[in-house]
Amino acid sequence: MASSSRRRLSPRTLMQEFDDSEDEQLLFSDSSDSYVANMSSSDSESDSDDFTEEVESIRTWIAKEPTQNNPAPPRFPFTGEPGQKVPCDPNPLAYLKLFLDEAIIQIIVEETNRYAEQQPGPFRRFARGKRWEPVTHDDIWLFLAILILQGVVGKPRQTSYWSTNRLIATPFFATVMSENRFSLIMKNLHFMNNETFDEATHPAPKLWKIYDLFQMVIRKFQSVYVPERDVSVDESLMAYKGRLAWKQYISSKHARFGIKSFELCKSNSGYIWNAIIYTGKGTQFDPSYSQFGLASASVLSLISPLLGQGYCLTTDNYYTSPELYEHLIRHKTDSYGTVRPNRRNLPSAFSAQKLKPGEITAWQKGKLMALRWKDKKDVSVLSTVHNTDTAAAKNRAGKTIQKPQVILDYNQTMGGVDRADQCITFYPVVRKQQRKYYKKIFRHLVEQCLWNSYVLYKKQNDRPLPHFDYILKVCEEICLQHQQPQSEANRPGRRASYVVNPVRLTGRHFVEHVPPTERKATPTRMCVMCCSKRGPNGKKVRKETRFYCPECDVGLCAVPCFKIFHTQEVY
Template structure:
């Protein structure tokens, strides 16, 4: 995922200028701790009367002049109409009631509703039944023989464990249930056994395979595996909350290097290979309001005046916000003058960096200019501005003028920048900021073989991030960090949905102050009963397989015996005695 300030255009000192777009800045979560809901552009570095406030750009209530988006653009050296913004008529804020604004779980359940969890439960049980119906492997043993149908409560505990794995990180899933002192996580075994977690993870499913319609592209068919969940959550993101005036559209990439028809490559992102999403975020907070998955030519997009796919993507994402005076910030991939004109005719302002090879860009701007200078051209509501510092940058805007303002750079020195660039830097990094927040708690496995399960992890984390943003907006005086919000949410999920004794617990102790069943009662070794596929089946000895050989490799040993009371395969000597007499073997 890219750095949230990668696209920011900054001055290095009072004499030098524009940093490269690939500049690497560290992202500090404290930058995200206070969310400003104001709609006005501002710069804390502005001081004297030389700096013109943005109020001179505000609309007088009338619609700015515009012309036909299909005509060829004629650019001039001065603005022919007033540079002004549309009045903002949107109603930002949360649209769904929360009974207790101090409870993180209630915010999470605004998106992850009982309806969604019930659907996942139903499809997971159906997938488990399908897997259990298949013949056992060559050893005649199948883990699906131990499957018991799950329910909503257990799945929510399962999701809580997934979130916890993003905080307590280990390279392999099995290590979360390891009893080695260096890896031991006793509380996790108290919540759910490793075997049950892996079974749930294997059977986790989101759609009936028979309902996946044919006749589509390979990419579209791939997306059907997770599309119902994706559509449900994105719809919730946009109905639960309405964003403030300034919004940003950008690309986001979920890491995935396995075979996948919709896999993309973006060299400018920190994660270069994977599933590409087009995301609309609120600029000030990073709230994910809308998203599209890139699936190639078969995407269902709105039409645009210029016919460019990038323009159609932007219009599709902002469609429900048009006509309300929003301002959308875009990177150069999504920009064309015709798109800006079309947005403006729909009472929506736009700002962004532009590529000089785009159609309708003024030819004057394609010439090199001296360092520290600006060149601006105007056409109706459009302004194209080129600024040269260490590199040349071209901007488009529907309401800015070519005003240059004085700001403080990172070293505290005064420097001058075009106002349009200052505003762009303040509002464009929302998608990258959200990505950075998500990568801090990665529960997805890097070598995950099933892409749609990894994508579900990603959607789960976006849901938590949106929940946290709404929580912060409703509790501005409550200084809860993102990680503490996640921990509290996990605790609330377990408190509400974990039912001790109903989670198929067995084996190692749950906690130090509880005597496990295996250390009390009557236990006798018995032969593992035959299955339909094997007359003399075996199982992995619980004790032997928890040990490591002299080379550090995990021991694997099969046995024909098990404890019928504990339902655990064990060697008769000495493992049976060790298992039932030692608390920590």
């Protein structure tokens, strides 16, 4: 009985029985073939008990001595094809149009006009809504330019951008679009037909007003650029304190209250490649990962298109778990990150042992390593590509200490999402006063498109513009390509109305006579320089001139107004 209950198996038989378990096969994936090869080559030479012990070291957690001689598990071969997949002109606006293409702008135009038509007519005699005119592609682009510029020129109220008070006046905004026109577009801004919405069939009913546009933008992020090997997943919080059932509170974030989203970014550049907006119980994750918890399902849904290509994922302790990492190993994806020491399926003694400062303790389970290191406090990490090796590094006090290599690599590759959020907040398109959640999400999408376009612009240019100058250049190009000077300048009842040419200080401009019309052989126009002044009595000056600048399409006196207008920043 004793011999039958504890039969001795040959190494090959034991290997076959072990391979029958699907859960254990993940430990023998491509990168772990060396383990299998070493075991199989010792069929006739090694003892069965030794082989069983080696198999158990892959099946269960085994304590490892923190020495410099332990080989690190090999990485999966990277088979992805990173880089920009859609060519474009070197013009900064062309990079932005990779994401905000004509299809997206057309949806905004159609749904905004449709929503305006669906609204009941204004009842007041002089209501602003009576002056509504259907928007065009050019209108939407100029509207976007103003949104972007508002992130650069910060003012406390929306109407302040059109103020004529000399203390805070910014004349350029009024020359791009009137305050009435901007407010009407913002009021009617829409992205979905209200009449076709069906809550029972919609995949994300809480996001239905922005869901289709959001998905289109995310697909653009993925099709335009493929990231390099190292990517990271983290959560982002867009500040929002309005009334919203799925608003989140995260104390560690600067905003604290807002709309949370899970994002996958390229580690070193912060390029946003994928994102999922969290709406509580109805959040749309990939249905094939329904058996996982929230943290693991969010990670797998984000990285799903990149699985099987040898990518390396970095996560923080909210997402990291042995269950998640073993699934990633099964799909040829490496990973590492901090972990909560009380996670399920970690070694029972992982969090129990007390460490002294600088001391390391580690466990190994096939390709997966769990490590704890004592600095000022305990730091716990999981990794599929590291061992217990340490390297010299300087702490905040400037003192050189020995840190585990996995922690140094984590600090280098985890900041993708934080880097994107930080750079976006320098010039925010989102404003606190925006009440409608879907309009605020749209503003955030514009921020993300602008940031991703700048990342690609820097990659394709040897001497790229700084972020600030890049944003100004984008707005300048929008005005040059989409502004219609004639429609603004000839609007009746307006004095000295004109559109500022952004290159008026750098282009080649020549004075000409105002061309004749059907009514007048020698027509005149108001000089924008003279009419911007006030006379001794405090009233505005009205002065006609027969000369104008055809490039800027403004009336100007030949002397000295033409020279002043094209050489001075302030006029």
